[in-house]
Amino acid sequence: MVRPGGRSARVQAAVHEAVRDLLAEVDRDALTVPLVAQRAGVTPSTIYRRWGDLQELLSDVAVERLRPDTAPDDHGDLRTDLTAWAEQFLDEMSSPSGRAYIRDALLGDPDGSNAGQCSAYAAEHIGVVLARAGARGEDVPDVETAMDRVVAPMMYRILFRPTGLDAAYARRLVAELLGGARS
Amino acid sequence: MVRPGGRSARVQAAVHEAVRDLLAEVDRDALTVPLVAQRAGVTPSTIYRRWGDLQELLSDVAVERLRPDTAPDDHGDLRTDLTAWAEQFLDEMSSPSGRAYIRDALLGDPDGSNAGQCSAYAAEHIGVVLARAGARGEDVPDVETAMDRVVAPMMYRILFRPTGLDAAYARRLVAELLGGARS
DNA sequence: CGCTAAACGCAAGGAATGTGCTTTAAGCTG
């Protein structure tokens, strides 16, 4: 049985907060389960039982951290909306902490559900932007194409070639998507 | 000073071989440094000193494993060459062991050099294919575009959405690149 | 209000990690 409230919830919140705090304070490989447990006021065995592993815990925290909190801005037209979103996305994700969170999310993720969640966040935002544009009568590509042409290249470079990434690259990807696809 | 030969080289080879063998035999999280050391006939401290970490060792082995051993086949025209390469790439990388190696390569890689090496392998192969096509007089896109349009989407889906990947997807990406870019 | 079982705390055993010190041998020099 899952227990979503009460002590279990308090423990989960305390542990997540401890991880977030410690990630900002100590070095990455200095982060250990006992350290997190002490900060959270919890026994190490509790963390091992609930998460099984430091990597799975980090993956859990990372996904929560990567969840977007606000809907993408509405600037009135698709190109501007998508460009702004892509620039912000690249900026956040290519930062050192962003890259660390992405790696954590990918890492302790045996079945790939956490990574899939990250992708779903991006797809959701893009879906909102495209739907708004469609409602305005604009000619829009589908979400899958946008993921392949904009999100995937940015993410690939963040992970595999983390140099020379800037807002201009994001703008170019959006321009190639919108220019080449339809309009 | 680096010592490329002699005992150091033997130890490195033995350790790499031990890792490869054990990855095929035991469960992933059952793989420990002492286990590798015993199989390789080496002291655990040697591994800790040389690699520092099990993840860095795995990353090291993974990059070596992901290095392509043969040049891409020459079928006589760009579309066929690139399609064949993409199909093979996706097939290898999306397999469970391929995904595991990719994750290992990304994992124990503080400065991103190992991940960059993996990307360089793909870029090199694509470069060869494109150069051959160019020498034949075909109209070819540049390597960066091919990476963005073909490699990045495949890799993104392998990592973040590992379902429903097949050769048809690889063919479609190549077709969209060649159809949309020039001819 | 009492029951049940999931989740946490505690403690101990075993395994892994990391480090000084010694020993081996690779590569250079005369």
Added chain:
DNA sequence: CAGCTTAAAGCACATTCCTTGCGTTTAGCG
């Protein structure tokens, strides 16, 4: 080819972490 220098491996030990069994707390429910 002999001797020297020093990087790298072996060894032993201390520390820390991981794991599990058992008792206790408490969330969720009748």
